[in-house]
Amino acid sequence: MFESDRDAEGVRIELRALTKHYPGQPAPAVDNVTMDIPAGELVVFVGPSGCGKTTTMKMINRLVEPTSGEIRIGGRDVLSLNPDELRRHIGYAIQQVGLFPHLTVAQNIGLVPKLLGWPQPRIAARVEELLALVHLEPSAFHDRYPRQLSGGQQQRVGVARALAADPPVMLMDEPFGATDPITREHLQNEFVRLQKQLRKTIIFVTHDFEEAIKLGDRIAVLREGSHIAQYDTPAAILDRPADDYVAGFIGQDATLKRLALLRVTDVPVTDSLPDPRLPQIAADASLREALDLMLAHGTDRCSSTAGVLSYATLCAAVGNRSQEELVAGDR
Ligand SMILES: Nc1ncnc2c1ncn2[C@@H]1O[C@H](COP(=O)(O)OP(=O)(O)OP(=O)(O)O)[C@@H](O)[C@H]1O
Numbered sequence: 098m099f100e101s102d103r104d105a106e107g108v109r110i111e112l113r114a115l116t117k118h119y120p121g122q123p124a125p126a127v128d129n130v131t132m133d134i135p136a137g138e139l140v141v142f143v144g145p146s147g148c149g150k151t152t153t154m155k156m157i158n159r160l161v162e163p164t165s166g167e168i169r170i171g172g173r174d175v176l177s178l179n180p181d182e183l184r185r186h187i188g189y190a191i192q193q194v195g196l197f198p199h200l201t202v203a204q205n206i207g208l209v210p211k212l213l214g215w216p217q218p219r220i221a222a223r224v225e226e227l228l229a230l231v232h233l234e235p236s237a238f239h240d241r242y243p244r245q246l247s248g249g250q251q252q253r254v255g256v257a258r259a260l261a262a263d264p265p266v267m268l269m270d271e272p273f274g275a276t277d278p279i280t281r282e283h284l285q286n287e288f289v290r291l292q293k294q295l296r297k298t299i300i301f302v303t304h305d306f307e308e309a310i311k312l313g314d315r316i317a318v319l320r321e322g323s324h325i326a327q328y329d330t331p332a333a334i335l336d337r338p339a340d341d342y343v344a345g346f347i348g349q350d351a352t353l354k355r356l357a358l359l360r361v362t363d364v365p366v367t368d369s370l371p372d373p374r375l376p377q378i379a380a381d382a383s384l385r386e387a388l389d390l391m392l393a394h395g396t397d398r399c400s401s402t403a404g405v406l407s408y409a410t411l412c413a414a415v416g417n418r419s420q421e422e423l424v425a426g427d428r
Contacts, residue, residue, distance in 0.1 A: 107137035107298030108171030108265045110157065115166035117152050125164070126152045128322035136171075137296040141309040143346060144319030144326075150302045153323045154268050157300065158187045170266060185209055188259035188267035188297075192274040195255070196243040202228070202254050203239045209262045227257040232287060249280035256288070260295075267299045274303070285311055306346050310335070310354055318343050332358055336416075355415045357385040364414045366404030375400040384411050 112132045118125040127149040134140045142150040155161040157168055159180040168175040175183060196205045206227055207220040215223070228235040231253040243251055252273055259267055273284045289312060292299065303309055309316045310331040318326040318334065320342065327339040335355045338344040347354065361382050376394045378387050380401045388411055390399050397408035 107296055109136045109169075110134040110266065110298055110300070111167070111169040112153075112157075113167040113169075115153065115156060115168065116164045117149075117156060117161060118164045125322060127156070127163075128324065129166070130323045130325070132317065132325065132328065134298055134300060135314075136298055138314040139292055139297075139299040139301060139312055141301045141303060141313035141316045142319055143303060143306055143309045143316060144323075145321075146304070148319050148321050149323035150319060151270055153319075154270060154300055154302055157266075158184050158189060158268055160184075185213055185262060186264050186266070188262075188264040188269075190252075190255045190259040190267070190269045190272040192271040196251060196258070198243050201240050201242060202233075202246070205243070205254060206258045206261050208258065213262055215262075223261060227260060230260070230291065231257045233257075249276045249284065252276060252284060253287075256284075265297060267297050269299060270302045271304070272301075273308075281308075288312065306348065307354070307357075310358060318346055352415050353385055353388075356388060356411065357383050359384045359414055361387055361401050361406060362403060364406070364410050366401075367398070367407045367410065369404040371402055372398075372400040372405050375405065377401070378406070384414055387411065 110133070112130055112134075115127060115130045116125050117127040130153060142153065144150055152161055156163045157170070157175065159175065163176070170187075197208070200208070203221075203224045206224045210220045210223055224239070225235045228238055233250060233253055238246070238250070238254075243254070246254065256269075256272060259269070259272075273281045273288075276284065285308060292312075301309075301312060303312075313331055315328060315330055316334055317328045318339075320326050327334055327343045332355065334343065335347060335351050335358070338347055338351075344351075360380075361378055361384065362380050364384065376390050376396060376399045378390050378399045378401045380403050382401075387399055387406055388408075391397060391408055399406055
């Protein structure tokens with residue numbers, strides 16, 4: 098359907114003057130929104146409850162019909178396509194998961210490929226592949242029913258189902274929302290790993306700004322009516338929030354959040370020889386984890402396989418001078 102269905106990498110999504118006015122409501126839920134979502138990027142919508150995130154998303158797969166405006170996916174005018182056909186080419190994962198209770202895990206995942214007329218052996222192979230991808234042992238989960246799964250496992254099956262037909266576009270509305278913080282972090286980490294491989298175009302709705310920073314290539318901070326308050330990379334939003342409204346979303350700990358975006362390997366080491374006497378940090382850990390380790394050990398240095406990392410380096414990474422440098426600068 099879309100040009101890239103063949104290789105399943107993401108395609109560009111364009112929203113033009115998109116508006117939804119629900120009948121009987123005093124104001125439009127989505128008011129004249131124009132936005133480009135680049136191919137292969139994950140864009141997160143964040144904003145207060147009722148600001149129009151879900152409505153904007155649901156217009157893209159036409160679960161909600163726009164009042165006016167245009168939507169293009171991979172250059173194709175979505176409003177001229179058959180909605181059922183369209184939805185088979187857009188993955189959709191939601192908080193409530195929406196697995197069919199009377200179908201097994203394998204049947205739930207294989208549903209869209211079946212509707213698309215894939216031959217049975219290809220569906221079976223795809224189901225096995227996806228279960229492995231979301232870290233559910235195929236032989237253990239294949240024949241279970243949704244009620245026999247934990248909430249986190251159900252959400253993984255939901256994500257696997259959304260990926261089943263290898264759609265170039267995925268819409269995800271709080272897909273990890275119903276899980277405890279540990280499961281949620283695990284799912285987020287797996288999802289980051291998956292998206293690095295898959296490079297789909299994904300729109301992801303969340304209330305959780307930390308989640309937005311962790312997952313998003315870009316974040317759209319939305320106001321009432323889905324008006325865009327700021328649309329930029331997580332680092333740019335943390336460094337330069339457009340106004341007080343955006344700053345309010347970031348919260349008090351912008352510097353810690355910026356540290357969380359950077360890896361140990363992103364900054365220079367003070368000594369390229371690892372020091373086994375210092376607290377040890379994984380090379381792929383974040384600078385926030387490195388700071389946590391230093392604080393826990395009461396030291397201003399830690400070591401990874403790449404060498405020794407200092408507190409002053411962390412300060413420099415977020416554009417601040419450390420206490421040591423400030424004192425030295427005063428001399
Ligand atoms: N079917 C509907 N009929 C009338 N009004 C609706 C309908 N669906 C949503 N709305 C209204 O449209 C506005 C936007 O709703 P929407 O669900 O898009 O917001 P949201 O940002 O996704 O909210 P939340 O974060 O709480 O899920 C709200 O004021 C809501 O009450």
